[in-house]
Amino acid sequence: MKAIFAVTALAAAISGQALAADTEATTTFNGAMQYDFTVDMAAETKDVELQKGDDANDGGSYGIYMDVKVVNGPFSGEVGLTTEDGVGSVTVGDIVVKEGKISFGQVGSLVETHEYTYEQEDFGGEGKDVDAAIRYNVMEGFDVQLEGAQQDGVGDDYGLGAKYAGESGAVSYVADAQVRLSDTVAATLDDATPFMYFGAGVTYTADIVTVKAGFNNYSVVDARAAYTALNATSGDSDSEYAVSVTATPVDxxxxxxxxxxxxxxxxDDSRYKVEGSFAADAVTVSGYYTAVLVEDAIAEMNGKVEYAADMIAAYAGVTLNEGMVEHDAALIEAGVSYTTESGIVYAGDYTQGDSTDGVDQNNIVFSAMYSF
Incomplete structure (x- = not known):
């Protein structure tokens, strides 16, 4: 109750401030509740719990999110009030002052090519976080900023960020860069080598096909921290690239x-994936094959059938893994759900087989959930 009272008091204070001249506040709510009854036939156990671990906005947890966006002239920011998994918390962020071509505060990073296509977001290099920056819009699509961040155990760093983005006909493109320095050099390094990042991405979109290609080059070790890349020395760099093609040849x-x-x-660290899906009325059939080309290649194959009509949905799928953590695995998953007119979902899910991490699974989960 104390957490809820604190949240209510803060919400009231924000609402009161919203009545002040030249200040606007927009409030949105998200919430979720999920009950699970799990019968684990492999471990011969049963469990009842409220689902935990995921953001309530995704409907995979239980909690309430209240987001307040406050604007006063050139100033804007957000206050997040959360009760998730029975615990209350308050977050404040995205505070920016913007006027004309200049903005400053928590404006974030300009780098986006580290997650341009395929699995670039999960693997390879990326730009550095930005805690504070002042940004200038040079022209349409071209921004530069003086930025910095606090690095745990190393000290503050500072530098420049830049991005240029545009489009021409069916082609859109982006290029971004970062240079970061530090006056506090990590003891494990010999010099104050700057961190450097450069990336580029191009997308071509036609009637039935979209092609994306992304590339970036980044420092492996720099003056702010000694990390990654075995046997790397200060100043070393690495690169990654990815190409993705998606098409809709027929309806x-x-x-x-x-x-x-x-x-x-x-x-031996490249990876590829081929996938496809076909929908016919209420039925969708999909599948993929993905592989990582290491010395002992690992691969995964999946096939899935889904049905959705009115308030009934069902699915069944099989995933086969080869070479994952030195063992082969096969996983069968199936489930059915019913959604009421009010949006409550009652579901049953069955999982049987060997997962990629070697865990033997054989369980049924009965759940009831609602989210907004």
């Missing part, structure tokens, strides 16, 4: 092919 049919090399300095 209701989508196919895709993707390739990524997450390190041009290392052999």
């Amino acid at each position: 209701n049919l989508t196919v895709g092919a993707h390739y990524m090399d997450k390190s041009t300095e290392t052999d």
